[in-house]
Every structure is written in C-alpha cells, then in structure tokens.
Amino acid sequence: MARLSKQDWLTAALAALAEGGVGAVAVVPLAQRLGVTRGSFYWHFADRQALLREALEWWEQQGTLAVIDRVAALTDPRAKLRSLFEIAITEDPAGGLEPALVAHADDPTVAPVLRRVTERRVAFLTDLYAGIGLPAAHARHQAAVAYATYVGWVQLRRAVPGTLPEVAGDEDALAYLVESLANPRLIEP
Amino acid sequence: MARLSKQDWLTAALAALAEGGVGAVAVVPLAQRLGVTRGSFYWHFADRQALLREALEWWEQQGTLAVIDRVAALTDPRAKLRSLFEIAITEDPAGGLEPALVAHADDPTVAPVLRRVTERRVAFLTDLYAGIGLPAAHARHQAAVAYATYVGWVQLRRAVPGTLPEVAGDEDALAYLVESLANPRLIEP
DNA sequence: CACGTTCCGTACAGTACTGTACGGTCCATC
DNA sequence: GATGGACCGTACAGTACTGTACGGAACGTG
Numbered sequence: 001m002a003r004l005s006k007q008d009w010l011t012a013a014l015a016a017l018a019e020g021g022v023g024a025v026a027v028v029p030l031a032q033r034l035g036v037t038r039g040s041f042y043w044h045f046a047d048r049q050a051l052l053r054e055a056l057e058w059w060e061q062q063g064t065l066a067v068i069d070r071v072a073a074l075t076d077p078r079a080k081l082r083s084l085f086e087i088a089i090t091e092d093p094a095g096g097l098e099p100a101l102v103a104h105a106d107d108p109t110v111a112p113v114l115r116r117v118t119e120r121r122v123a124f125l126t127d128l129y130a131g132i133g134l135p136a137a138h139a140r141h142q143a144a145v146a147y148a149t150y151v152g153w154v155q156l157r158r159a160v161p162g163t164l165p166e167v168a169g170d171e172d173a174l175a176y177l178v179e180s181l182a183n184p185r186l187i188e189p
Numbered sequence: 190m191a192r193l194s195k196q197d198w199l200t201a202a203l204a205a206l207a208e209g210g211v212g213a214v215a216v217v218p219l220a221q222r223l224g225v226t227r228g229s230f231y232w233h234f235a236d237r238q239a240l241l242r243e244a245l246e247w248w249e250q251q252g253t254l255a256v257i258d259r260v261a262a263l264t265d266p267r268a269k270l271r272s273l274f275e276i277a278i279t280e281d282p283a284g285g286l287e288p289a290l291v292a293h294a295d296d297p298t299v300a301p302v303l304r305r306v307t308e309r310r311v312a313f314l315t316d317l318y319a320g321i322g323l324p325a326a327h328a329r330h331q332a333a334v335a336y337a338t339y340v341g342w343v344q345l346r347r348a349v350p351g352t353l354p355e356v357a358g359d360e361d362a363l364a365y366l367v368e369s370l371a372n373p374r375l376i377e378p
Numbered sequence: 379c380a381c382g383t384t385c386c387g388t389a390c391a392g393t394a395c396t397g398t399a400c401g402g403t404c405c406a407t408c
Numbered sequence: 409g410a411t412g413g414a415c416c417g418t419a420c421a422g423t424a425c426t427g428t429a430c431g432g433a434a435c436g437t438g
Contacts, residue, residue: 003405004415019295023212026396027396028395029395037417039416039417040415040417042397043415043416047396047397102288102292103291103293105347105349114349118348118352137361140355141362145342148342149337152337152338152339152344163308166329167333167337173330180331180334185374192385193386226386226387226388227426229386236426
C-alpha cells in the first residue's frame with residue numbers, strides 16, 4: 001500500500017472529517033491509517049490546511065452539484081421534490097460528512113464552502129417549491145424548513161442511530177418524511 | 190475575579206462547548222478565560238473529563254426538563270405544540286450548545302446524555318401529536334420529522350447565519366415554521 | 379490573632395501534534 | 409544501466425495541552 005497519490009490523501013481526509021470533524025484531519029493519524037509517514041504528506045501538500053481546503057473543494061464539486069443535476073433532469077416539479085429528498089436522505093452524499101461540516105462551521109476553511117453549498121441548495125429548493133405553486137416568500141420559507149429538516153435528519157441519524165430508529169432506515173418513516181417535505185401545507189403567514 | 194466556585198468552571202465549560210465543541214473544553218484555555226491558572230481547576234475537578242461530564246449533567250437537568258414542564262402546564266394540545274416550538278426555537282436553551290453536542294455525539298461522555306435527551310424529547314413530542322389526533326405510528330413519525338426540523342434549524346442558525354436569514358430571527362419565517370410543525374398534514378403512509 | 383480549610387500559583391514530567399530539512403528509495407525512460 | 413523526478417523515512421525543533429506535586433496565600437471561625 002505504498003506510493004500514494006494526492007487523491008488518496010483527499011479521500012482519507014474526507015473520511016476522517018466525517019468521523020471526527022476538522023480536528024481529526026491531522027497529519028500523523030492520517031499517515032498511520034494510510035500506512036505511511038508524514039514524509040509522504042508534506043510532499044503532496046504544503047500544510048494541514050491545504051489538505052482540508054482541497055478536500056472541501058472536491059466535496060463541493062462532487063457531492064452537491066451532481067445531485068442537483070440528476071434531479072433537474074426530471075420535468076414534473078413535485079416528482080423533482082420527491083426524488084431530491086429521496087436521493088438526499090437515502091444516498092447520504094459522503095457518509096456523514098455534512099454533520100461534521102455544520103458542526104465546524106466557524107472554521108475559516110469550512111465556512112465559505114458551507115455557505116456556498118447551503119445557498120445553492122436552498123435556492124434550488126425555493127425554485128422547486130415555487131414550481132408547485134407556492135408564492136415566492138412562501139416558497140422560500142418552505143425551502144428553509146425543508147432544508148432544516150434534511151440537515152436535522154442526517155444529523156440525528158449520525159448522532160443517535162439506536163435511539164431514533166425512524167431516522168435510520170425505517171421505510172414508513174422515510175416515506176412519511178418525503179411526503180411531508182414534498183407536500184407542504186399551504187399556510188398563510 | 191479570583192476565587193472561583195465549581196459552578197464557575199461548569200458554566201465556562203458549557204460556553205466553550207457551545208463555541209468550539211468538546212475539544213474546546215480544555216483546561217488551559219478555560220483557565221485563561223477565567224483569569225486563573227490550572228491550579229484552580231485541579232482543585233475543583235479530578236480531570237478534564239470530570240468537568241465535561243458534570244457540565245453535561247447540569248445541562249441535561251436544567252435545559253431539557255424545564256421546557257417540558259412549562260409546556261406541560263398548558264391544556265390544549267395544539268397550544269402545547271405551538272408553545273413548545275416557539276420556546277425551543279426562540280429561547281435557544283443554552284446558546285448554540287445543542288449543535289456542538291450533536292456534532293460530538295460519538296464522544297463517550299456526550300453520547301449517553303444526548304441519547305437520553307433525544308429520547309425524552311421525541312417521546313414528549315409523540316405524545317403531543319397523539320394528543321391532536323394522530324394515530325400512534327403516525328404521531329411517532331411526525332415527532333421524528335419535527336424534531337429533525339428543530340435540530341436542523343438551530344444547527345443552520347449557528348452554521349450559516351448570514352446566508353439563511355430565515356433561520357435567524359425572521360418573524361414570518363418563524364411563524365411559518367411553528368405552524369408547519371404544529372399543523373402536520375394527515376398523510377397516510 | 380492563631381489555625382485549619384479552601385483555593386490558587388508554579389514547576390516538572392509526559393504526550394501528541396505541526397513543520398522543516400535532508401537523505402534515501404523506487405521507477406520510467408532514454 | 410545510468411539519470412532525474414516522484415515519493416517516502418527519519419531526525420530535529422517547536423507548540424499546546426494534560427496531570428501531578430507541593431508550596432503558599434486568602435479567608436472564616438474559634
């Protein structure tokens with residue numbers, strides 16, 4: 001398992017990030033897990049932060065845009081909503097990475113990436129809700145609520161898996177969640 | 190500001206926990222912020238983990254049970270729901286502490302506390318939803334969704350405050366959120 | 379005002395990590 | 409089969425933290 005590429009370090013960094021947060025993206029532990037010494041790392045990257053930055057950029061490209069593209073291919077707006085939530089909830093873009101990112105949102109390296117991703121996703125959601133007939137402000141509110149639900153759901157699945165079986169694979173609960181988000185009540189503010 | 194009590198260290202620990210997570214509950218930085226040296230700490234506590242444990246226990250007592258008691262005093266079940274969400278969202282029990290805890294859910298000290306709190310809250314929510322007429326399984330699902338929304342909401346408020354004005358004090362969005370959670374659709378799974 | 383308790387400062391030892399410098403190894407290519 | 413670039417190991421210096429040991433100050437009570 002000798003001779004690593006830059007990408008090896010990036011994927012290892014994302015895995016560590018998902019498990020232990022920003023603090024876990026440390027050179028020594030990663031090197032041990034990869035079976036090399038830090039000599040390898042400092043050849044590929046300038047420093048610890050460079051690794052973190054590049055790993056996050058890679059995730060921003062892969063994880064977020066890919067899903068949006070897949071859903072945008074559909075035509076029926078309500079089908080788009082259902083499909084989006086199903087994909088987002090069940091596929092779990094990068095194995096519990098999101099909770100870790102949200103948790104370290106104050107980190108100067110994480111913050112801008114998280115900001116961009118959140119913005120893009122909520123904007124996309126807002127469009128979808130507008131597409132099924134919600135007025136503008138209404139759609140924006142519903143998008144915020146729906147995105148919060150998504151964030152909380154993956155967060156809980158990771159935090160208390162045994163305690164809350166609903167968030168961890170229960171078919172009925174999942175269907176309920178998707179329907180709840182795809183069919184918002186038309187509440188007058 | 191000399192001569193501290195044990196409680197001084199506990200509250201300082203909770204503040205640090207909210208800001209920087211479990212890793213920020215470190216003796217040296219806390220001592221600096223409190224204007225003393227570590228000599229003080231090791232008189233009050235056996236070690237770092239003792240501080241973390243006692244701080245979490247204190248939070249579990251204060252934060253969670255108090256809110257439930259206040260809401261339980263009301264009679265109308267739907268008013269209970271509204272009141273609960275309003276309190277939970279606006280008062281923010283302990284200043285962004287929850288996101289930090291969820292983030293470090295794998296920490297052996299955090300895990301049991303978080304498990305108990307989540308269990309208690311979801312059970313309480315389930316009762317409330319059953320109280321407004323939802324059948325049992327339905328109520329449980331809705332409780333999970335609602336709690337996820339709450340978790341995500343406070344999480345987002347802390348993570349991307351500028352980006353998502355909805356989650357940070359917007360009156361209309363807040364009202365929309367509360368109504369969404371207090372008036373679930375009656376979806377047949 | 380002595381005196382024990384409560385609380386804090388300081389010094390020491392130990393651990394885990396970050397960066398840097400440099401020497402060495404593997405490997406394709408010519 | 410030598411040569412140069414890609415890759416890794418090792419040693420050194422520096423930082424930030426945890427615990428422990430112990431001496432001493434501050435304080436309330438007799």
